[in-house]
Amino acid sequence: MPRYRAVVAYDGSGFAGFQVQSKRGVERERTVQGELIKAVNQMGKNPQPAIKVVGASRTDTGVHAFGQVIHFDLPFDIPAEGVRKGLNTILPRDILIKEVLLVPDDFHARFSSHSKRYFYRVSTQDYVDPFKRVYTGHFHWQLDAKRIEEALPDLIGEHDFASFAASGNETATTVRTITRADVIVKADEQELVFIFEGNAFLYNQIRIMVGVLLEIGTGRRPVHDIVRLIEVKDREQARYTAPAAGLYLDEIAYN
């Protein structure tokens, strides 16, 4: 059975996250994975057993993706470009398959990944733009971008990010490596865009990091509070989690 890898974009505002949520085997809410499974199985002519779809990242309710990566096996050979077109014809319009490649059997969307890039859009308007309400986090307190820029390098490197993991986190270790942490100030659009790159991230880690950075920006936290938070390894110290709407899974890199 040939294995395919696909790059998937979706508008997260209409989904209860990426992962299928089932209760007693009954799918209860609309998920990205649920729609992908339906489409892939329709394309594979409803085979038994059903084709599985494995995603690289289980994005939460309301989180968007420009470059989620999935893999799946089809019961027969179809050219990759035909798979892309076929799936796009079947899928609802809030999911788009951007690229499909035929890959070796041992490729795994999650375990073969080498790094991930996310960005987070913050709208700093006094009242939120109607066209941004589900595409940005909204934060209307006065921010000093210089303080945020000074704080960002504190995240870079291999650290124990236990203070930045939400309680749903189930990974064995909370040590992660961040290789990029930037902010772009778009003054005209009254937006800040954070960019983070790393080997992997803990549950809600980026939204908690953004929350801390925004509190640093207002002066509520000292500029180098991230150093202290890494030290204390206490999730109670960083409670504000920035809203899901601003988060985008941008790109996943493979070797």
Place this chain on the structure above:
Amino acid sequence: MPRYRAVVAYDGSGFAGFQVQSKRGVERERTVQGELIKAVNQMGKNPQPAIKVVGASRTDTGVHAFGQVIHFDLPFDIPAEGVRKGLNTILPRDILIKEVLLVPDDFHARFSSHSKRYFYRVSTQDYVDPFKRVYTGHFHWQLDAKRIEEALPDLIGEHDFASFAASGNETATTVRTITRADVIVKADEQELVFIFEGNAFLYNQIRIMVGVLLEIGTGRRPVHDIVRLIEVKDREQARYTAPAAGLYLDEIAYN
């Protein structure tokens, strides 16, 4: 009673158009006007008789606005800036009051207007971007932008636009004056943006004009078919109406 004029932006994707649709006095669908009436009456402390909200343009289901204009009378004097903030606090997040001005009693959002500007976004991707699906019209046929640019001046001036009015049009005359008709080609974003300005427009006129221009762009219609369509005054000749999702009421000018 002081009269206020407000500039209103809304994401049309969650509304059954601007105008309240009632059946036996019961509001049946979510409309922009319905939400504005609720907010203004809440701000006016639920007066009897209820405060009316008059809009400049009855945008259709799915049509967006950056600059809809409304007027309403409040039973007491509140500074205009306080009205703006108060309404934004009450209104749902897909409607935003951008500006409020105190105006003379004879100001009328619809009848005092002098010209209107709309734009229309067309996505020309093969499959539609999930983030554009409710914010652009999608047209994936090959377009020659030069043909469209050559056709656009044919719309300028005072013409009988009967061929460009949908069947719901109820105005006494179908003569209108268009002062601007442009297209911007955004090659990077695979988008065309049409801009139209005129004294007023007929029901669905812009969406029908865009439909004709796109058919000129594909070569299905001759470049100067608009001259013929203005001549024949026959709405059966221009059947394709571009989707509501791409249309934006951008700005309304007053004397």
